[in-house]
Amino acid sequence: MLKIYKESWIDDWYETKWRQEEYRARGEKSLKKFYEVIRNEPPDVMELEKGFNLKVGEYTIRGVIDRVDKLADGRVAIVDYKTGEAKSEEKVDKDQLLIYQMAAVEVFGWEVARLAYYYLDNNQAVIFLGDSNELDKIKKKITNLIDGIMTYDFTATPSQHICRYCDFKEICESREI
Ligand code: SF4
Structure with a gap:
């Protein structure tokens, strides 16, 4: 893993050499911790970087799922990697994984057991599963957002976060x- 990491590292985009080295070292530390966590119980990885086109109303949205694991009972677990440290379930923005859940069911016909944001800084996951109410809400939200874009409604919706x-x-x- 460290060899691949070294070969894949790109030096661009950092304000200073010091910053670049700080991030490179942070990534290396995360990989080492990640390896320690999964080596005793490696997941049965079914898909990596799985692309999809999902129909939502009259629109089609595209996405890429980081990782899909096959579970012993035939269902799947969907994993999205995040930099930074884990938050509580109440504080995470669930939209991205809820969209992946819809794609898993509607595009690939998988039965989803759980969704996980996996935070690489401290190797912790926030796990949940969308219920029908949440999935309906996200569909409406997507449709409204795209409707807004199509009608050139770019009213700012600021928030501190x-x-x-x-x-x-x-x-x-x-x-x-
Ligand atoms: S600064 Fe805030 S309000 Fe302005 S474009 Fe960015 S997110 Fe929107």
């Missing part, structure tokens, strides 16, 4: 930070 990580925060007049 979203604006903090936004690439346009320096020039945006609506930012909330």
